[in-house]
Amino acid sequence: MSSSFEMIHKLQTLKLDGCQFMDDGLKSIGKSCVSLRELSLSKCSGVTDTDLSFVVPRLKNLLKLDVTCCRKITDVSLAAITTSCPSLISLRMESCSLVSSKGLQLIGRRCTHLEELDLTDTDLDDEGLKALSGCSKLSSLKIGICLRITDEGLRHVSKSCPDLRDIDLYRLFPTHCIFDFLSFRDRSQD
Numbered sequence: 001m002s003s004s005f006e007m008i009h010k011l012q013t014l015k016l017d018g019c020q021f022m023d024d025g026l027k028s029i030g031k032s033c034v035s036l037r038e039l040s041l042s043k044c045s046g047v048t049d050t051d052l053s054f055v056v057p058r059l060k061n062l063l064k065l066d067v068t069c070c071r072k073i074t075d076v077s078l079a080a081i082t083t084s085c086p087s088l089i090s091l092r093m094e095s096c097s098l099v100s101s102k103g104l105q106l107i108g109r110r111c112t113h114l115e116e117l118d119l120t121d122t123d124l125d126d127e128g129l130k131a132l133s134g135c136s137k138l139s140s141l142k143i144g145i146c147l148r149i150t151d152e153g154l155r156h157v158s159k160s161c162p163d164l165r166d167i168d169l170y171r172l173f174p175t176h177c178i179f180d181f182l183s184f185r186d187r188s189q190d
Contacts, residue, residue, distance in 0.1 A: 013038040017066075021046035030055035040066040042092070049076040057084040064090040068118070071095065075103030082110035089113055094120040094142070101148065105131035115163075118142040120170065126153030133160030144170025 011033050017040055026047060029039075036059050041047055047070040056062065062085045067073060070093075078099050081091070088111045093099065101123045107114070108131030115137050119128075125148035132138065138161040143149060149172060157164070 008033065010035050012036060012061075015040040016044060017042040019044050021051065024051075026051035027054050030058040034058055035061060037061050038064040040064075041070055042066045042068040044070060046072075048072050049074055049080075052077040053080040056080050059085065063088060066090075066092040067096060068092050068094045069096075071097060074098045075100055075106075078103045078106055082106040086110055087113055089137075090116040092116075092118040093122065094118050096122055099123065101125045101128050104128040108132040108134040111135065112137075114138055116140040119146060120168065121145040124149065126150055126156070129153035130156045132157060136161060137163055139163045140166040142168035142170075144168050144172060146172065 009032065012035055014029065014033060014036055015038075019041075021044060026041075029036075039055075039059065039062060047067065049072070052067070052070075052073055053076060056065075057080065065081065065085065065088060067077070070077075073096055078093075081088075091107065091111065091114060099122060104119065104122060104124050105128050107117065108128070112134045114135045117132070117135065117138060117140070120142045121144065124143055124146040129143075129149065130153065132141075133156060141157065141161070141164060157167075
């Protein structure tokens with residue numbers, strides 16, 4: 001399949017959700033599909049740091065990236081993504097459990113155009129939320145099951161992201177964080 005992409009130079013959207021990648025399968029996409037604006041690798045097995053670090057620097061026009069449940073990627077991939085794709089408007093990386101809280105801080109420092117961010121079930125903590133203050137255009141944030149978040153981090157996001165319209169706090173404990181976030185948000189908009 002990967003050799004077929006060599007003939008489609010102007011391809012802008014590629015969704016490979018649930019595919020299994022073999023050696024160098026993803027690399028051929030990076031060589032051939034340089035016009036991609038949207039790449040979805042959700043639930044793809046076989047996606048590694050080596051592959052992703054090769055592909056993303058070649059995708060200069062990339063605006064949307066989905067690596068949900070790519071469980072082999074680490075801070076190495078996130079560093080490549082945030083360095084190579086600063087114009088991203090959407091990044092989905094739910095359940096990327098090998099990416100550390102320190103790695104997640106790179107998102108807010110380098111991808112300041114983000115409008116949509118899904119960090120559900122990751123190692124996100126308050127420092128990561130503070131770093132997201134650089135994403136002032138953020139309108140949708142999913143941070144469910146991020147058990148290291150407290151009131152402090154939620155307050156910071158509330159005041160730093162004025163366009164935030166959709167926030168998913170699925171199974172976020174303790175629940176007083178949620179009510180504190182909402183009341184702080186209401187007060188800051190008055």
